[in-house]
Amino acid sequence: xxxxxxxxxxxxxxxxxxxxxxxxxxxxxxxxxxxxxxxxxxxxxxxxxxxxxxxxxxxxxxxxxxxxxxxxxxxxxxxxxxxxxxxxxxxxxxxxxxxxxxxxxxxxxxxxxxxxxxxxxxxxxxxxxxxxxxxxxxxxxxxxxxxxxxxxxxxxxxxxxxxxxxxxxxxxxxxxxxxxxxxxxxxxxxxxxxxxxxxxxxxxxxxxxxxxxxxxxxxxxxxxxxxxxxxxxxxxxxxxxxxxxxxxxxxxxxxxxxxxxxxxxxx
Amino acid sequence: xxxxxxxxxxxxxxxxxxxxxxxxxxxxxxxxxxxxxxxxxxxxxxxxxxxxxxxxxxxxxxxxxxxxxxxxxxxxxxxxxxxxxxxxxxxxxxxxxxxxxxxxxxxxxxxxxxxxxxxxxxxxxxxxxxxxxxxxxxxxxxxxxxxxxxxxxxxxxxxxxxxxxxxxxxxxxxxxxxxxxxxxxxxxxxxxxxxxxxxxxxxxxxxxxxxxxxxxxxxxxxxxxxxxxxxxxxxxxxxxxxxxxxxxxxxxxxxxxxxxxxxxxxxxxx
Numbered sequence: 341x342x343x344x345x346x347x348x349x350x351x352x353x354x355x356x357x358x359x360x361x362x363x364x365x366x367x368x369x370x371x372x373x374x375x376x377x378x379x380x381x382x383x384x385x386x387x388x389x390x391x392x393x394x395x396x397x398x399x400x401x402x403x404x405x406x407x408x409x410x411x412x413x414x415x416x417x418x419x420x421x422x423x424x425x426x427x428x429x430x431x432x433x434x435x436x437x438x439x440x441x442x443x444x445x446x447x448x449x450x451x452x453x454x455x456x457x458x459x460x461x462x463x464x465x466x467x468x469x470x471x472x473x474x475x476x477x478x479x480x481x482x483x484x485x486x487x488x489x490x491x492x493x494x495x496x497x498x499x500x501x502x503x504x505x506x507x508x509x510x511x512x513x514x515x516x517x518x519x520x521x522x523x524x525x526x527x528x529x530x531x532x533x534x535x536x537x538x539x540x541x542x543x544x545x546x547x548x549x550x551x552x553x554x555x556x557x558x559x560x561x562x563x564x565x566x567x568x569x570x571x572x573x574x575x576x577x578x579x580x581x582x583x584x585x586x587x588x589x590x591x592x593x594x595x596x597x598x599x600x601x602x603x604x605x606x607x
Numbered sequence: 608x609x610x611x612x613x614x615x616x617x618x619x620x621x622x623x624x625x626x627x628x629x630x631x632x633x634x635x636x637x638x639x640x641x642x643x644x645x646x647x648x649x650x651x652x653x654x655x656x657x658x659x660x661x662x663x664x665x666x667x668x669x670x671x672x673x674x675x676x677x678x679x680x681x682x683x684x685x686x687x688x689x690x691x692x693x694x695x696x697x698x699x700x701x702x703x704x705x706x707x708x709x710x711x712x713x714x715x716x717x718x719x720x721x722x723x724x725x726x727x728x729x730x731x732x733x734x735x736x737x738x739x740x741x742x743x744x745x746x747x748x749x750x751x752x753x754x755x756x757x758x759x760x761x762x763x764x765x766x767x768x769x770x771x772x773x774x775x776x777x778x779x780x781x782x783x784x785x786x787x788x789x790x791x792x793x794x795x796x797x798x799x800x801x802x803x804x805x806x807x808x809x810x811x812x813x814x815x816x817x818x819x820x821x822x823x824x825x826x827x828x829x830x831x832x833x834x835x836x837x838x839x840x841x842x843x844x845x846x847x848x849x850x851x852x853x854x855x856x857x858x859x860x861x862x863x864x865x866x867x868x869x870x871x872x873x874x875x876x877x
Contacts, residue, residue: 368694375691376753388747421646428643429657464859468738468826472843477663482650487660556738559830563650569739570830573746581743585735592734 395578396585403583412587415558415565420591422482422557422564423550426489431543434494438501445505455502463495467553471562482563489550489557497546504538505531540606544599551595555588565591671852678850679857682838686857689834690865692752692827693820696759701813703760704768709797711772714780726772733765737823741832752833755824762823763816767809774808775801807876814869821865825858 404412439445441455471488478484512530521529558566565588572580647653707725709715716722740758748754783800791799828836835858842850 369698372691372694372698375688376695376756392743392747418650421649424642425646425650425652461859464822464862465855466822466826468829469839469855472829472839473667474660474664476843476848477667478656478660483652483656483660486650486652487657487664552734552736556736559738559742566739570742573742576746581746585739585743588739589731589734593730596734 391576392578392581395580396582398579399583399586400577400579401583403580404587410568412565412568412583415568415584416587416591418482419554419558419564419566419588420551420595422485422562423489423547423554425486426493426554427543427547427550429486429490430493430497430546431539433490434498434501435539437494437498438505441498442502442505444508444510452502456499459495459498459502461495462491463499465492465495467492468556468560471557472560475561480561480563485554485557485562485564488562489553492553493546493550496549497542500542501535501539504535504542508534537606541603544603544606548596548599551592555592667848670848673849674853674856675847675849676853678853682835682854682857685828685835685838686861688752689824689828689836689858690821690861692755692759692832692834693817693824696756696824697763697813697817697820699756700760700763701767701809701816703764704771705809707764707768708771708775709801711768712775714776714778714783715797715801729765729768732761733769735761737762738827738830741827742830745831750831750833755827755832755834758827758832759820759823763820766816766819767812770812770815771805771809774812775805778804811873811876814873818862818866818869821862825862 437455437459441452441459443449443452446452467488470492471484474484474487474491478487508531512534513526516526516530554564556566558564558568559570561567565584569581569584569588572584707729711722711725711729713719713722737758740761741755744754744757748757778801782804783796786796786800824834824836826836826839828834828838829840831837835854839851839854842848842854
């Protein structure tokens with residue numbers, strides 16, 4: 341009998357919790373559905389979807405290469421170039437940030453703490469907003485895209501770098517210090533050899549993310565394949581949208597393969 | 608700096624390494640520098656421009672302060688719409704991801720003719736960034752939050768399904784074998800064998816995707832897919848940088864709050 345009450349007591353409190361959470365979830369979803377406007381979109385969606393499907397099935401192959409002016413290959417090349425440059429800018433500029441934010445490189449706790457806060461502030465800015473700000477500052481084009489990717493990537497790369505630095509083996513550093521090496525020598529012969537492969541691997545990983553971002557940067561005017569895509573979408577040229585999306589997918593799959601191979605060779 | 612490093616390393620014991628390795632390393636660096644130069648010629652991005660461009664950025668930031676606090680009541684509604692878009696997109700995407708994740712996992716779907724094509728579809732979906740989805744759906748369904756929600760459905764579907772099927776493959780096979788031995792069918796296997804082990808991971812990935820989606824939803828409006836981004840686009844177009852900065856600040860505050868809340872829940876789950 342006692343056993344029964346014991347087993348009954350617990351389910352009741354957990355059942356109350358379950359229902360409270362369930363009611364909360366229902367309220368949240370009821371509120372969220374209010375925000376969607378479902379009416380007024382079925383009218384044209386069917387025919388538009390059909391024309392999109394035919395457009396995707398018959399891509400505009402003539403857009404792949406046009407001797408003069410904007411074509412698919414040049415757009416993709418620009419996208420690739422923007423993401424390479426953005427990644428390199430970030431991979432180099434984030435090194436001081438990483439040493440700033442790693443707790444074993446500075447004696448005061450406040451130094452690395454402030455570095456971590458700065459990095460997380462950089463990280464929460466979406467790159468597309470950074471891109472828009474740079475477009476306002478330096479004008480539209482690839483340059484704004486490179487800067488946007490470079491600045492935004494610092495946030496994540498420096499965090500990963502800092503974690504790498506925090507995880508290094510302290511043995512070589514202590515040995516060098518015991519032999520009377522100065523700080524720069526410790527950095528060069530004890531820290532860098534341990535972290536460089538991991539740094540490179542993270543940079544290549546970030547490059548994979550950046551190439552996805554770079555395809556969208558053009559939507560706001562920061563260069564690359566996004567610009568012809570948004571033009572094609574605005575004039576409802578679905579054949580061209582189809583070939584551009586196809587090109588983007590191929591580019592991303594190819595760069596993923598290459599960077600995966602590179603990362604495997606480095607580590 | 609790089610060349611000086613390689614010079615000093617030539618005097619180190621490592622110079623005993625085969626000559627061919629050193630040439631290989633040198634060739635890699637040369638190729639890398641050549642690619643960089645080619646890239647900067649292609650985009651006309653030079654260090655000089657970098658130095659000239661950054662002060663312009665500074666003056667822009669100066670214009671953004673002080674933020675226009677009186678604009679706050681106007682942007683509150685679109686901010687809530689952004690969260691609604693993220694909730695709906697993540698939920699529908701997550702629900703769609705469950706059956707696909709079950710079909711992708713090798714330990715539940717031994718038939719490679721089903722699981723491998725499913726994985727290829729997932730990889731394909733994940734190659735397309737959320738903003739591209741949004742731009743396409745805005746063209747199909749018109750400007751508004753519905754297009755944004757659909758974009759996030761596809762985006763979260765790709766992420767959640769991938770992470771979940773990897774979690775399912777990593778579960779302990781013991782309970783599954785025991786249930787198969789006593790004659791459980793496939794549905795019973797999933798409900799009593801897989802669910803208890805994989806559900807915490809699924810919910811954790813779901814919340815993580817929700818965090819990502821709130822960030823994504825805040826910029827979807829730039830291509831017309833509803834939410835706060837629409838107002839940001841307008842403020843920037845009218846050169847009202849004080850308004851733009853208040854929008855960005857509010858978005859950051861909301862994103863950080865949601866990140867914190869979901870991190871707390873996730874830590875409790877796992």
